[in-house]
Amino acid sequence: MNQLSSKNWMLIRHQLTPYLFxxxxxxxxxxxxxxxxLQAxxxxxxxxxxxxxxxQWIGITNFLKLWQDAVFWQTLTNTFLYLVGVVPxxxxxxxxxAILVNQKLGGMNWFRAAYYTPVVISMVVAGIAWKWLYAENGLLNQxxxxxxxxPEGIPWLTSPSKILGIVPISLASVMAVTVWKGLGYYMVIYLAGLQSIPADVYEAAAIDGSDGIRKHWDITIPLMRPYLALVAVISAISATKVFEEVYIMTQGGPLNSSKTIVYYLYEQAxxxxxxSYACTIGLVLFLIILGLSVVRLVIDRQGNDNITI
Structure with a gap:
């Protein structure tokens, strides 16, 4: 009896050990x-x-206020435009x-380092540098x-005017910084996927007449679909939570044309x-990110046999 109890205790302890760590x-x-x-x-x-x-408990008053808040809907629209403009x-x-730097050519390591350098630069430094570039007498206008x-220059960060009547110039200017800084990070993810594709697959395709650019359409893109989906979800979540670029470069202006939902939350708080109103905005943001995270979880499970990040 004691021996049985001892074995049961050992089994329980063995099962609990991972949770203790x-x-x-x-x-x-x-x-x-x-x-x-939970507090929020x-x-x-x-x-x-x-x-x-x-x-003081007020029920759904904050949600009713949010529903009637024109600035909130504008920031939500800006965030959606950010998703549509940045993610693709x-x-x-x-x-x-990634396809370019994966070629076996001399000097490609330097290209990889050059493309990845913006990733390791602080967003504060990058934002200030780009703000100088976008200045009225900055390098771009010059x-x-x-x-x-x-000849009169472009008001990159100071005009609420919209490109094609859709995207404000100031918001598009901030988007460019996000794209510039994220290219190297997602390139590395794709590079890992490209290097996992066996070379004999391309050799067999070349024998069948699929070579040059066509081989990427026939082989690379189909085999990279899990990576494409993963990058799409990760970049969408990051675009939804964008804050530093807006805070450093425009602070939501002019006329809320570049204000995103996270910056609006910060401003209210x-x-x-x-x-309390900021927490209400945060709850909406949480639901959006939760939906994107669920999509990512589904993608991870479907591509678990093919990729490991």
């Missing part, structure tokens, strides 16, 4: 992620503008770069004036001191 990380996650998230969810149903007083480029362009294009 995870316990410190779970405690930290609970204190820094899960508990604050609760505060979204309260009024908490006076930090000296406890929050970050899915296609890095794949082309270059256009030198070649006789746009720390500029207007409306923490």
């Amino acid at each position: 995870l316990l410190p990380a779970l405690i930290i996650l609970c204190l820094t992620v899960f508990w604050p998230a 969810f609760y505060l979204s149903f309260t009024s908490y503008e006076d930090l000296a007083q406890p929050p 480029i970050l899915v296609i362009a890095p794949l082309a770069l 270059l256009f004036k030198a070649v006789g294009i746009f 720390f500029s207007n001191v409306e923490f």
